[in-house]
Amino acid sequence: xxxxxxxxxxxxxxxxxxxxxxxxxxxxxxxxxxxxxxxxxxxxxxxxxxxxxxxxxxxxxxxxxxxxxxxxxxxxxxxxxxxxxxxxxxxxxxxxxxxxxxxxxxxxxxxxxxxxxxxxxxxxxxxxxxxxxxxxxxxxxxxxxxxxxxxxxxxxxxxxxxxxxxxxxxxxxxxxxxxxxxxxxxxxxxxxxxxxxxxxxxxxxxxxxxxxxxxxxxxxxxxxxxxxxxxxxxxxxxxxxxxxxxxxxxxxxxxxxxxxxxxxxxxxxxxxxxxxxxxxxxxxxxxxxxxxxxxxxxxxxxxxxxxxxxxxxxxxxxxxxxxxxxxxxxxxxxxxxxxxxxxxxxxxxxxxxxxxxxxxxxxxxxxxxxxxxxxxxxxxxxxxxxxxxxxxxxxxxxxxxxxxxxxxxxxxxxxxxxxxxxxxxxxxxxxxxxxxxxxxxxxxxxxxxxxxxxxxxxxxxxxxxxxxxxxxxxxxxxxxxxxxxxxxxxxxxxxxxxxxxxxxxxxxxxxxxxxxxxxxxxxxxxxxxxxxxxxxxxxxxxxxxxxxxxxxxxxxxxxxxxxxxxxxxxxxxxxxxxxxxxxxxxxxxxxxxxxxxxxxxxxxxxxxxxxxxxxxxxxxxxxxxxxxxxxxxxxxxxxxxxxxxxxxxxxxxxxxxxxxxxxxxxxxxxxxxxxxxxxxxxxxxxxxxxxxxxxxxxxxxxxxxxxxxxxxxx
Amino acid sequence: xxxxxxxxxxxxxxxxxxxxxxxxxxxxxxxxxxxxxxxxxxxxxxxxxxxxxxxxxxxxxxxxxxxxxxxxxxxxxxxxxxxxxxxxxxxxxxxxxxxxxxxxxxxxxxxxxxxxxxxxxxxxxx
Numbered sequence: 001x002x003x004x005x006x007x008x009x010x011x012x013x014x015x016x017x018x019x020x021x022x023x024x025x026x027x028x029x030x031x032x033x034x035x036x037x038x039x040x041x042x043x044x045x046x047x048x049x050x051x052x053x054x055x056x057x058x059x060x061x062x063x064x065x066x067x068x069x070x071x072x073x074x075x076x077x078x079x080x081x082x083x084x085x086x087x088x089x090x091x092x093x094x095x096x097x098x099x100x101x102x103x104x105x106x107x108x109x110x111x112x113x114x115x116x117x118x119x120x121x122x123x124x125x126x127x128x129x130x131x132x133x134x135x136x137x138x139x140x141x142x143x144x145x146x147x148x149x150x151x152x153x154x155x156x157x158x159x160x161x162x163x164x165x166x167x168x169x170x171x172x173x174x175x176x177x178x179x180x181x182x183x184x185x186x187x188x189x190x191x192x193x194x195x196x197x198x199x200x201x202x203x204x205x206x207x208x209x210x211x212x213x214x215x216x217x218x219x220x221x222x223x224x225x226x227x228x229x230x231x232x233x234x235x236x237x238x239x240x241x242x243x244x245x246x247x248x249x250x251x252x253x254x255x256x257x258x259x260x261x262x263x264x265x266x267x268x269x270x271x272x273x274x275x276x277x278x279x280x281x282x283x284x285x286x287x288x289x290x291x292x293x294x295x296x297x298x299x300x301x302x303x304x305x306x307x308x309x310x311x312x313x314x315x316x317x318x319x320x321x322x323x324x325x326x327x328x329x330x331x332x333x334x335x336x337x338x339x340x341x342x343x344x345x346x347x348x349x350x351x352x353x354x355x356x357x358x359x360x361x362x363x364x365x366x367x368x369x370x371x372x373x374x375x376x377x378x379x380x381x382x383x384x385x386x387x388x389x390x391x392x393x394x395x396x397x398x399x400x401x402x403x404x405x406x407x408x409x410x411x412x413x414x415x416x417x418x419x420x421x422x423x424x425x426x427x428x429x430x431x432x433x434x435x436x437x438x439x440x441x442x443x444x445x446x447x448x449x450x451x452x453x454x455x456x457x458x459x460x461x462x463x464x465x466x467x468x469x470x471x472x473x474x475x476x477x478x479x480x481x482x483x484x485x486x487x488x489x490x491x492x493x494x495x496x497x498x499x500x501x502x503x504x505x506x507x508x509x510x511x512x513x514x515x516x517x518x519x520x521x522x523x524x525x526x527x528x529x530x531x532x533x534x535x536x537x538x539x540x541x542x543x544x545x546x547x548x549x550x551x552x553x554x555x556x557x558x559x560x561x562x563x564x565x566x567x568x569x570x571x572x573x574x575x576x577x578x579x580x581x582x583x584x585x586x587x588x589x590x591x592x593x594x595x596x597x598x599x600x601x602x603x604x605x606x607x608x609x610x611x612x613x614x615x616x617x618x619x620x621x622x623x624x625x626x627x628x629x630x631x632x633x634x635x636x637x638x639x640x641x642x643x644x645x646x647x648x649x650x651x652x653x654x655x656x657x658x659x660x661x662x663x664x665x666x667x668x669x670x671x672x673x674x675x676x677x678x679x680x681x682x683x684x685x686x687x688x689x690x691x692x693x694x695x696x697x698x699x700x701x702x703x704x705x706x707x708x709x710x711x712x713x714x
Numbered sequence: 715x716x717x718x719x720x721x722x723x724x725x726x727x728x729x730x731x732x733x734x735x736x737x738x739x740x741x742x743x744x745x746x747x748x749x750x751x752x753x754x755x756x757x758x759x760x761x762x763x764x765x766x767x768x769x770x771x772x773x774x775x776x777x778x779x780x781x782x783x784x785x786x787x788x789x790x791x792x793x794x795x796x797x798x799x800x801x802x803x804x805x806x807x808x809x810x811x812x813x814x815x816x817x818x819x820x821x822x823x824x825x826x827x828x829x830x831x832x833x834x835x836x837x838x839x840x
Contacts, residue, residue, distance in 0.1 A: 154764055156719030158753050161761075165754035176759040 005123045008238060011052035014341040015235075016244040018045045021337070023251065029330075034319050035312060037327050039259035042252050043228070044338045049235040049245065126241070134237040145191055148199050152180035155203055163207065164198070167214035171267050173222050177214075187283050190217040193226055201283075212264065212272075212279040219263045225256055254305055258312050265316045277313045280306065365449045365468055366391055370417040372452030373445060373469070377460030377478070379423030381406060382431040382440035385455075385464035387447035393419060394444045398437035401425060408441055416452070419443060421460070433463045433481070453490070461499075466490040466510065475499055479519075487512070491561070501567070508532075508561055516567035518680055523565065525575045531557030536573065537708055538566030541661045541678055541685070545572045568680060640664075640688070643699045652677055654699065657684045661702065663710065664688035715786065715794040716768045724751055725761055726770060730788045736774065736781035 022041065029038065155161065164179055178197040191197050198217045205213065220226075232249050239245040261280075265273055319327075368391050377383045388394070395408045405425035411418050421441045432438045440463075450469035455462060457475035464471075464482060468489045473480055475496040482492065483504045491510035494501060498518045506526040514521060521539065534554040536544060544552065550573065565571060637647035645654050645662070652659035660682030664675040685702040702710070718726060728745040729737045739758070746753060753761075762782060765771040770791075774781045804810035812829075815821055821829065 154719075156721055158721045158751065158757060158761075161757040162754045165756040168756060176756040176763070178760055178763075 005126055007052040011049055012239045012242045015045055015049040016242055017341055019244045019248045033327050035259040035262040039255040041334055044334050046231050046235050048338045049239055130237045130240050133240050137233050148182055148185055151184050152182040152199055155179040155181055164214050167211050168218050171215050171218040171222055173218045188213045188217060190220050196221040208275055209279045212276050215264045216260055219260050258309055261309055261313050270316055273313050273316055277310050366446040368446045368448040370412050370415050372416040372450050374416055374418045375455045376420045377457045380459050381421055381423035382433060382461045383421055384433060384440050384442040385445055387465055388444035391446050396442040398440040398442055400439055431461050511561045512563045514565050518568050520569045521565055521567045521571045523573045528575050529556055531560050533559035533562045535564045536571055539571040542570035547575050651679055654684055654686050658682040659684055661685040721761055722765055729782055729784045736783045739780055
C-alpha cells in the first residue's frame with residue numbers, strides 16, 4: 001500500500017472517529033455551549049484530516065498493522081522454498097571463500113508478483129477522484145461568482161454605504177466593504193477573500209434590517225469563514241471516500257451560520273434578537289432563484305436550518321462563567337483526542353527499527369509487568385525478535401503470503417508473557433529476513449530484564465537480537481540466527497533438532513551453548529575476540545572449519561565467554577578481520593600433510609535427503625587438495641561386502657543399520673589416503689580394522705573417543 | 715464612457731476643481747463635507763475605487779496615501795453625457811433639444827441671446 005494513502009486513510013479513520021464523537025456530543029451541548037465554540041471545535045477534526053501526523057503511541061497504530069496484512073495480496077509467483085531447498089545436494093566448493101551466514105541461506109529473494117503491480121495502480125484512484133472533486137468545487141464557485149458579479153450593480157446610496165461602514169466598525173472590520181445589488185441572488189452573501197464584497201438581493205431594506213444583514217456578512221468576513229469553508233472543501237476532496245467527512249461538511253455549514261448569528265447578537269446586544277430573527281425571515285422570504293451558492297457565505301439557507309437558527313437566536317443569552325470553563329475543558333479534551341487517536345505511525349515504526357540496533361546496552365531497561373518471556377513459533381514462519389523501548393509487546397506482519405492463516409497471540413500468565421505465532425499455511429514456504437522480508441512476523445519485545453526468556457520453535461525460523469536475559473531456544477525444526485553487532489547482554493542455550501544455527505557478533509560477552517542435532521553451525525566474529533573459550537569438540541563428523549591457529553578447544557585471554565558448540569553437521573567458525581600475527585599454526589593440530597582428501601565429486605556421496613538443511617555450493621568450503629595428483633579413487637564398495645557392508649543408492653548399511661561414518665585407513669600409493677563416507681542420517685559409526693601390513697582384519701564400531709579424535713582433526 | 719452615480723459625480727467634481735493637481739484623500743473628504751455630503755472614510759474609499767475601476771481616476775500610491783488624478787476632464791464627461799442624453803431622449807437630434815428648450819421656456823432672455831450669438835459665430839469660428 002502506498003504510504004501517503006495509508007497515512008490519509010488512517011487520518012480518515014481517526015478523523016471519522018472524531019466526527020462521530022462530536023456529532024454525539026452535539027446532542028449534549030447543542031443549546032448549552034457557545035455556538036461559536038461548536039463551530040470552531042471542528043477545526044480540530046480538519047487539522048487531523050489534513051495533517052496526518054501523530055505522536056508515536058496511537059490508537060490506530062495496532063489496527064493498521066492488521067489492516068496492512070488484510071490488504072496484502074499474495075504474490076503469484078512462488079519461489080523455491082526454504083524447505084524445498086533443503087533437498088538440494090551440496091556440491092564441492094573451493095576453500096577460501098568464507099561461508100555464508102544462515103539468514104542468507106534461508107532467504108530467497110522474491111521479485112514482486114503481478115497482483116502487487118496491479119494494486120500499485122489502484123491507489124491512484126484516490127488522488128484522481130479527490131482532484132476531480134476539487135476541480136468541480138472550484139469551477140462551481142468561480143461560475144457562481146461570475147454569475148453574481150455579472151448582474152450586480154453597485155449601490156450608490158451614500159447613506160447606505162455609511163451605514164455599512166458603521167456596521168463594519170461595530171463588527172471590527174477595518175477594510176472598506178463593497179456593496180452590490182443583484183436581484184438574482186437568493187439571499188445576502190459575501191464574497192472575496194481580501195476585498196470583502198456584500199451582495200444583496202435588493203437594496204430596499206429597512207435601516208435596521210440592513211444593519212443586521214451587513215453585520216452578519218461582515219462577521220463572516222472578519223472570522224475568515226471563507227478560508228474555513230475552503231479548508232473543509234479540501235478535507236472533503238482528500239477524504240472523498242469517507243461519508244462522515246461529507247456529513248461533517250454539512251454540519252460545519254450549519255454551525256457556521258449558527259455561530260455567526262450568535263456573534264451578531266453579541267455585537268448588537270441580546271435585546272435585538274427578535275429584530276434579527278425577523279430580518280432572517282424576511283431574507284428567507286425574498287429568496288431568489290440561484291440556490292447553489294457553494295463556497296460563499298450566505299445569510300439565508302434551507303428552511304430547516306432557518307428553524308434551528310431562529311430557535312438559537314431566541315435562546316441566545318450570555319454564557320455563564322461555569323459554561324465557559326466547561327467549554328475550555330472540552331476544548332482541551334477534543335484537541336488531546338485529536339492528537340492521540342493517532343494515525344499510521346510510519347515514521348515512528350521505521351525509526352524504531354533503525355534505532356534499536358544503535359540503542360545497544362547503554363539504554364536503561366524498560367519496566368514491564370512480566371518477568372519472563374516465552375515465545376512459541378509454529379509452522380513455516382520467520383520470527384524476528386527485536387528490542388523496543390515500549391513496554392508492550394507488538395507484532396508486525398511483514399509480507400505474509402497468507403496473513404489470515406498466521407495467528408499471533410500474547411497473554412500474561414503467572415508473570416510470564418506468552419507469545420505465540422502460529423502459521424497454518426502450508427504453502428508459505430519462502431522465508432526471508434533483511435531488507436525484503438517475506439513471511440516474517442516481527443515481534444517487538446520490551447528491552448527489559450527478564451528472569452526467563454524461552455523460545456520454542458517448530459519449523460519456524462528465528463532471527464533475534466540479544467536481550468538482558470539468558471535465552472533458551474528449543475527448536476524441533478527450524479533455523480536460529482543471532483545476528484547483531486554485539487551479544488553483550490544475554491547468554492544463550494540453544495537446542496535444535498534439525499536446522500541451521502548462525503551467530504554473527506562483534507563482541508560476544510554472553511555464554512553460548514548450542515546443541516544442534518543435525519544442521520550446520522556458522523559462528524562469525526566481526527572482530528577478533530580478546531577473550532574466548534570455544535569448545536567445538538562436540539562437532540562433526542562433518543568438516544569443522546576454524547580460523548587458522550585455533551584448536552577444537554580454543555582458549556584466548558581470560559577464557560570468557562564460554563561458547564560450547566555441539567552439532568552433527570559442518571561447523572564454520574570465522575573471524576571477519578583477523579589480526580595480523582595471529583596466523584601461526586598450532587603444532588599440536590593436524591598438519592595438512594597428514595591428510596590427503598582424495599575424494600572428488602563422484603566419491604562425495606553424502607546422501608542429502610529432504611530432511612537435510614539447505615546450502616549452496618559456495619557454502620561448502622574446502623577443496624579436494626589432491627585434485628591435481630591424478631590419484632583418482634576408483635574403489636568399489638563391493639570390496640567391503642564380505643565384511644557386511646552393503647552399498648545401495650549411495651548409502652551404506654552395516655548389518656542392516658544405516659552407516660553414519662565409515663572410515664577405512666586404507667593405504668594407497670603414497671600411504672596417506674584414507675577412505676571415508678558420511679551420512680548424517682546414519683546410525684552407526686564403523687571403521688575398517690587393518691593389521692600392520694594394512695590387510696583388512698575386520699570391522700568395528702568406532703568409540704566416542706575415536707570419533708572425537710577423528711572429528712577434532714577435521 | 716460609463717455613467718456616474720450622484721455621489722461619484724460629486725467626487726469627480728472635487729477632483730476637477732483641483733485644476734490638474736492630484737487630489738488627496740483628506741482634501742476630498744473635506745470638500746464633500748463642505749458640499750453638505752459628509753461620508754465615512756470607508757465609504758469614500760469604496761467610491762474612489764469604483765471610480766478607479768471605471769477609469770475616471772488614477773490612484774497613485776505615494777507612501778501611505780493615495781493621490782487621485784482625473785483621467786477624464788469635466789468637458790469630456792459633459793460632452794459624453796450630453797451625447798448620451800441626446801441619443802436617449804432626442805434620438806440624436808440637437809434641434810429637437812433646442813426646440814424643447816425654447817418651447818418649454820427654459821431659457822432666460824440672456825441665455826437665449828448668448829445662444830444665438832454662439833450659433834452665428836460658432837460655425838465660422840471653426
